Amino acid sequence: MTQLLVQTTNLTKRYGPRAVVDHVGLQVRRGEVYGFLGPNGAGKTTTLRMLLGLVRASSGTARVLGAAPGAPAALARIGMLVESPAFYPYLSGRDNLRVFARYASVPVATVDEVLETVGLADRAKDRASSYSLGMKQRLGVAAALLKDPELLILDEPTNGLDPAGMADMRTLIRRLGTGGRTVLLSSHLLGEVQQVCDRVGVIAEGRLLRQATVGELRGHGSLRVAAEPLHQARAVAERLLGVERVAVHDGALLLDVDDAQAPRVNRELVLAGVAVRSLGRAERSLEEIFFEMTASAQGAA
Amino acid sequence: MIASFLAELTKLARRPATWLVVGVWLTLSLLFGYVFPYFSYRGTPSGPNAGANLGERVLSEALPAALVPAAIQGLPLFAGALALLLGVLATGGEYGWDTVKILLTMGPGRLSVLAGKLLALSLVMLLVVCATFIVDGAASLLVASITDKPVHWPPIGALVTGLGAGWLVVGMWCLAGAFLGILVRGTALGVGIGLVWALAVENLLRIFGSIVEVVDVVQRFMPGTNAGALAAALGVPVQGQPGGTPGVTDVVGGTSAALVLAAYLAVFVAASAVLIRRRDIA
Numbered sequence: 322m323t324q325l326l327v328q329t330t331n332l333t334k335r336y337g338p339r340a341v342v343d344h345v346g347l348q349v350r351r352g353e354v355y356g357f358l359g360p361n362g363a364g365k366t367t368t369l370r371m372l373l374g375l376v377r378a379s380s381g382t383a384r385v386l387g388a389a390p391g392a393p394a395a396l397a398r399i400g401m402l403v404e405s406p407a408f409y410p411y412l413s414g415r416d417n418l419r420v421f422a423r424y425a426s427v428p429v430a431t432v433d434e435v436l437e438t439v440g441l442a443d444r445a446k447d448r449a450s451s452y453s454l455g456m457k458q459r460l461g462v463a464a465a466l467l468k469d470p471e472l473l474i475l476d477e478p479t480n481g482l483d484p485a486g487m488a489d490m491r492t493l494i495r496r497l498g499t500g501g502r503t504v505l506l507s508s509h510l511l512g513e514v515q516q517v518c519d520r521v522g523v524i525a526e527g528r529l530l531r532q533a534t535v536g537e538l539r540g541h542g543s544l545r546v547a548a549e550p551l552h553q554a555r556a557v558a559e560r561l562l563g564v565e566r567v568a569v570h571d572g573a574l575l576l577d578v579d580d581a582q583a584p585r586v587n588r589e590l591v592l593a594g595v596a597v598r599s600l601g602r603a604e605r606s607l608e609e610i611f612f613e614m615t616a617s618a619q620g621a622a
Numbered sequence: 623m624i625a626s627f628l629a630e631l632t633k634l635a636r637r638p639a640t641w642l643v644v645g646v647w648l649t650l651s652l653l654f655g656y657v658f659p660y661f662s663y664r665g666t667p668s669g670p671n672a673g674a675n676l677g678e679r680v681l682s683e684a685l686p687a688a689l690v691p692a693a694i695q696g697l698p699l700f701a702g703a704l705a706l707l708l709g710v711l712a713t714g715g716e717y718g719w720d721t722v723k724i725l726l727t728m729g730p731g732r733l734s735v736l737a738g739k740l741l742a743l744s745l746v747m748l749l750v751v752c753a754t755f756i757v758d759g760a761a762s763l764l765v766a767s768i769t770d771k772p773v774h775w776p777p778i779g780a781l782v783t784g785l786g787a788g789w790l791v792v793g794m795w796c797l798a799g800a801f802l803g804i805l806v807r808g809t810a811l812g813v814g815i816g817l818v819w820a821l822a823v824e825n826l827l828r829i830f831g832s833i834v835e836v837v838d839v840v841q842r843f844m845p846g847t848n849a850g851a852l853a854a855a856l857g858v859p860v861q862g863q864p865g866g867t868p869g870v871t872d873v874v875g876g877t878s879a880a881l882v883l884a885a886y887l888a889v890f891v892a893a894s895a896v897l898i899r900r901r902d903i904a
Contacts, residue, residue, distance in 0.1 A: 367904070373727050375903040397729045407720040411637055423629035424728035424735070464724060 324351050326472050326503050327372060331381035334367050342367050343527035344381065349472075349505050349520075354498035356518030356535075357507040358611070364527040365507040369403055369476050372505075386472060397425070400470035402478055406461025410450035414441055414460050417449050421464050435463040439493065455486035462493065473497060473504045479513060491517050511611055525615045538610055543568075544576040544583055545603035549596045557593045561586065575603060626730050626738025630712075634746055639711055644750055647704050648757050655692040656761040659684040663769065683859075686762040687774040690784035691857035693751075693758040697791045698849035699821075699869035701754075705747060705792040706816045709799020712743055713894075714809035723903050736898045740800060740891060744789075747796050751788040755781070787856055787880065791849040794883045795820065797890040798845065804897050820846055828861075828871060842874050845886050851879035 327349035334342040342364040349355045359365050370376040372383055374391015388395035408417040418432040436442045439459040444452070449460060458478060465473055478494065479487040494517055498504045508514050514521055515535055522532040531538065548554035551572065558567045558574055566577040576586065583600060590597050634640050663681035683692055716722040725735050759775075766773045776784075802812035824846030831838040841847045850861075850869045855876025859866045874882070 370723075370902075370904065373723075375723055375726060377902055391726075391732075393729055393731050393734075396727055399727065401723075401727050403723060405720065407724050409633065409637075409719060409721060411639075412633075416632075416636065420629050420632055421724060421728060423625055423632065424725055424730060426625045426729060468729070 325349065325384075326351050327355075327383070327385050327505060329368075329372075329381065329383040332368065332371060332378055332383050333380045334364075334371060334376060335379040340379075341527050342371065342378075345524070345527070345529045346532075347522055347529060348532065349503060351503055352501055353519040354494070354504040354506060354517055356514035356521040357505060357524065358509070358511065358514045358521050359507075359524035360509050360615075363509075363524045365509075365524060366404055366476055368524070369401075369474055369505070369507060372474065373399065373401055373403065375403070397468060398471045399474060400465035400468055400472070401474040401476075402458075402461040402465045403474065403476040405480075406457045406464070408449045408457070408460060408464070410448065412449060413446050414449050414452065414456075414463075415445040417460065418463060418467065422467050425468050427467055427469075431467055431469070435466040438466060439463045440489075455482050455489070458482060458486070458490065459493075462490075462497075466497070471501075471503060473502060475504065475506045477507055477509065479508070479510070487513075523611060523614055530614045539605055540610075542602050542604040544574075544578050544580070544586065544600065546574040546576060546586065546590070546600050547572070547598040548574065548590055549598065553593065554590055554595045554597075557590055557595060558586065561589050623730065623734045623737045623741075626725075626735045627741050628738075630739045630742035631745070634712065634742060637711075640708065640746070643704050643708050643711075644753070647701050647750060648754060650700050651693065651696050651754050651758055652761055654696055655758055656684050656765055660765055660769075681765070681769060681771070684762060684765045685771050685773075686759065686766055687776060688857070689755065689759050689762055690776050690780050691853070691859075692762065693755045694784055694788045694791070694853050694856060695858040695867045695870065697751075697754075697788050698846065698853050699867070701792055702795040702846070702849055702869075703817055703820050705750075705796040706799035706802075706820060707813055708746070709743060709796040709801075710803040710809055710812040710816060711799075712739060712803065713800045714803030714806065714812045717803070717807040718809055726903060732898050733895055736895055740797060740894070743796050743800060744793050747793045748785075748789050751785055751792060754788070755785060784856055787852050790880060790883050790887070791852060794845060794849065794887045794890070797887055797894070801890040801894045801897075804894050825869070831873070838873070843882060845883065847871055848874055848879040848882040848886075852876055852883060855879065 325348050327347055329345055329347045331344045331346065332342060333340055333344055345368055357365050367376060371378050372385050372390050383390050386395040386398050415432060415436065418435065419429055422429055422432055436445050439462050441456060441459050441463060444456060452460060462478065475494065479490045482490060491513060494504060494506060506518060518535060520534050521538055523530045554574055555567060555569060558576055562576060562578060568575045580602065587597055587600055659680045663677040682688060716725060726732055763773065799816055802816050803809060806812045824844055827837055827841040827844060831841040846869060850871040851874035853870045854860050854872045858870045860870045860872050861868050
């Protein structure tokens with residue numbers, strides 16, 4: 322059984338001289354909720370479209386569920402909602418799904434199941450064109466679920482939703498990600514990825530900057546110590562932990578140690594006559610990390 | 623492909639635009655084939671073509687014996703344009719609503735999705751041509767009974783040839799529309815280009831064809847000319863003659879017209895397949 326459901330190597334898409342996706346090497350593991358994070362225009366949608374076989378890569382390779390992108394055998398096990406939900410406005414929500422079910426050769430009974438899953442059963446008879454944005458988005462997710470897919474590809478599923486709609490959608494995605502299903506979710510919202518995803522790939526200007534778990538990306542954080550006098554505290558900390566693990570930021574020490582070390586650090590500082598005002602974890606938000614990464618990528622370019 | 627075909631039929635059947643187009647089609651066929659001829663017969667014909675026995679002659683075209691030419695006379699012109707419209711709506715709509723990305727990721731391969739769509743359109747065209755014959759047949763029976771004329775139905779062979787020829791004409795226009803919808807990835811531009819071609823350009827070519835030799839040669843290979851020629855071969859009076867039908871011409875023989883139409887049909891299918899297969903859905 323393939324453990325990597327999505328694997329790309331140097332995947333590149335050029336429009337003219339401009340590479341909108343530039344040597345991307347993406348790995349999505351079975352069973353995880355993978356966040357594909359990047360600002361608008363970073364190349365997320367184009368990458369996802371390449372994985373679905375909608376857009377042909379200029380160079381590089383991609384394997385999705387062990388097959389080439391767009392291969393019918395793989396498509397039969399993938400559900401997708403790319404960019405915006407699409408449907409026939411003259412059909413009801415249920416009839417839209419019935420038509421899609423026909424294409425996918427899945428039993429029509431599945432339609433009512435997925436309508437139930439996304440909470441649209443009571444409005445299924447209404448024309449899809451009369452749906453609110455949130456309902457359209459849920460109809461899109463329902464269409465993606467028709468095949469009971471192993472891999473669910475969702476492109477910015479909370480785009481344009483109000484806060485309540487966003488929260489509902491995130492809960493739904495998290496729920497869909499259980500029971501062995503793999504979800505590949507793209508987003509430009511860091512908080513969303515942080516809430517929903519197990520692992521994250523950060524993309525900017527077409528390049529995949531980093532791929533890691535949310536925890537790894539954020540690092541284990543550091544121990545922030547506010548103490549006086551600062552220079553003396555720093556000397557004690559450097560002696561105790563080594564110069565490379567001590568930094569000064571915003572009038573406080575940032576120590577690269579885990580929580581278990583906190584009592585020891587505190588004791589040493591106090592014994593050395595330093596007044597410790599506060600001591601706690603300083604965690605970087607994904608946002609800070611993201612901007613750091615994009616800034617350094619732009620600096621390197 | 624069967625999955626796509628069935629899905630496509632469902633969509634066509636549930637789409638209000640399909641019924642609107644078919645309704646307009648049958649109404650126009652009745653108006654020009656039966657209502658106007660009947661009133662020409664009842665009233666006093668006046669106008670450039672008015673003359674002795676014109677009323678009788680026009681009426682004879684609305685009787686059961688003339689069912690084949692009456693039912694297919696409108697196909698090269700207005701029904702062809704409506705078929706083209708339906709074709710563009712069926713393919714261009716998928717791009718307009720962005721549902722093309724769903725169809726192409728639901729499971730069936732791209733060519734299978736396209737084949738299902740084109741087959742469904744072809745079947746709908748066949749059904750509409752059959753409906754035209756049935757509705758027109760009923761109208762001709764009505765005309766015969768209220769004018770006390772004898773009822774002579776055309777032989778089965780002629781009816782089948784008429785159905786086949788009619789289907790070839792509108793099928794060709796419909797798949798031309800389907801191709802245009804794919805080419806421009808939308809409906810409005812495809813319908814515009816298609817109608818300008820079918821209704822304006824082909825007519826202009828026909829006008830200049832009688833004056834400029836090169837244009838005459840070119841027009842003999844045009845889809846509209848051959849559609850009109852096939853209708854003429856089955857007894858529809860040609861444009862320019864008294865009681866003639868616009869768009870109907872005898873510059874090309876019937877068999878050759880049928881072959882050219884079949885070739886166009888094949889070209890539109892192949893060109894659509896190439897576009898669907900090769901192009902990105904971005």
